[in-house]
Amino acid sequence: MTPEAAEEHALKVLAWLLAEEDLGPVFLGSTGASPEDLRTRAAEPEFLASVVDFLMMDDAWCIACGSALGVPPERFAAVRAALPGGAVPDWT
Secondary structure, eight states, rough: OOHHHHHHHHHHHHHHHHTTTTHHHHHHHHOOHHHHHHHHHTTOHHHHHHHHHHHTOOOOHHHHHHHHHSSSSTTTHHHHHTTTTTOOOOOO
16 A cells, blocks of 8 residues: 555545544543644644554454445554554564
8 A cells, every 4th residue: 555545545534534433532631642733733644644653552442433435443453564664573
């Protein structure tokens, strides 16, 4: 997955999170992001990586988001891998 495609997916995840009545406030509270931060940082790949990190904290969230977006929940791992800091470390 290209970084550009990953950013597009992450923006969709962000929109889904904020539309979820129970999850939007949890996301904002856990990240410390304000509505102003969302407006100014939503285009930053590093911020989008934190959005996907948050989503991936709970399998149920991944499943629900994947269902809402019409993508398999496993895709979020590929999205995260294509964003900054998402590379799997090579321990050898």
